[in-house]
Amino acid sequence: MKIRPPTALARVLALCAAAVLPACGDGGTDPQRLTPNEVGGVYSVCSLRFTPSQTAFPVADLLATVVNPTPPAPKQPPSLTLSGQANAYQLIYTRRSDNFLQQLNGGVDLRQSEVVADFPDEGASEVVRELLLPSALAFTFADGPKRLTSAGSLTYSVRRSDYARAAGISEEGLQERISGHLDATFTTGACP
Numbered sequence: 001m002k003i004r005p006p007t008a009l010a011r012v013l014a015l016c017a018a019a020v021l022p023a024c025g026d027g028g029t030d031p032q033r034l035t036p037n038e039v040g041g042v043y044s045v046c047s048l049r050f051t052p053s054q055t056a057f058p059v060a061d062l063l064a065t066v067v068n069p070t071p072p073a074p075k076q077p078p079s080l081t082l083s084g085q086a087n088a089y090q091l092i093y094t095r096r097s098d099n100f101l102q103q104l105n106g107g108v109d110l111r112q113s114e115v116v117a118d119f120p121d122e123g124a125s126e127v128v129r130e131l132l133l134p135s136a137l138a139f140t141f142a143d144g145p146k147r148l149t150s151a152g153s154l155t156y157s158v159r160r161s162d163y164a165r166a167a168g169i170s171e172e173g174l175q176e177r178i179s180g181h182l183d184a185t186f187t188t189g190a191c192p
Contacts, residue, residue, distance in 0.1 A: 031112040034141060039115055040084025041146050044077065045069070045093065045184075046191035050132040050166065052180040053155060060166035066130050068094040075101060080148070080186045082108065082115065089117055091127070102127050115139045115148060122159065132158045132166055137182060145189030155181050 048062040063069050067078050071094035078093035091104040104127040109116040119125070119133045127133075134156040139148035157177035164171040185191075 033112060034110040034115065036082070036086055036110070037084050038143075039110065039141055039146065040082050041188045043080040043082065043146065043148060043186035043188055044191055045080060046187055047183065047185040048131065049183045050158070050163065050180050051183060052163070052178050054179070057163075057174075057178065057180075058167050058169060060132060060163060060168075062131055062166055065166050065168050066096055068096040068099065071099060075099070095130070102130075104128070111138075113141055115141050122162075129159065129162045130166065132162060132180075132182065134182065137184070139184070139186070145187055147189075148184075148186040150182055150184045153181065155179055 045063065045067065048067065050060040050062065052059070063078075069077060071077065075094045076092065079091075081090045081092070083089070087108045087110060089106055089108050093102050094100070095102050104119070104125065106120065107118050109118070116136055116138045118136050119128050121135065122128045122133075134154055137150055137154065139150050141148055157179045160171050160174045160176055160178060163178040163180075164174060
């Protein structure tokens with residue numbers, strides 16, 4: 001069988017397709033992403049709860065057990081600041097047990113209607129351990145006032161000791177890792 005060279009028309013069609021398809025993205029349906037300017041601001045921490053998958057275990061309300069929502073002056077209440085310039089966040093709170101200021105910085109991925117915060121590995125961050133944070137958490141963004149809510153659909157596990165401390169219970173009888181999800185709400189307005 002003899003292989004024939006492509007015709008001029010076939011070459012032109014191939015070149016046109018190669019030039020046009022990347023410009024179309026995924027067929028012209030590429031969604032508009034949020035921008036740092038749209039989501040940027042200082043958000044109050046309204047709720048922060050870890051709900052274990054095992055329904056017999058209590059919910060760990062982190063604003064009641066770990067975070068001091070009204071720290072003594074001059075410390076500020078807990079907040080999540082999203083940069084208006086870059087894909088970055090800063091989480092600040094005062095630890096309830098000793099009134100020490102805690103801080104966590106990291107990056108965010110901005111999507112069509114979501115802000116995804118990336119957190120360090122639990123082995124590398126005391127803040128991640130005590131707040132029972134996953135490696136990444138997606139928040140749905142709403143405007144007027146700006147509001148971030150986690151869907152609570154991501155199930156992940158945390159260390160038994162961290163969960164027990166946050167839930168205010170004994171570690172006795174708990175498995176090594178506790179699976180669950182985080183429900184969180186942040187707003188630039190007043191918390192409901």
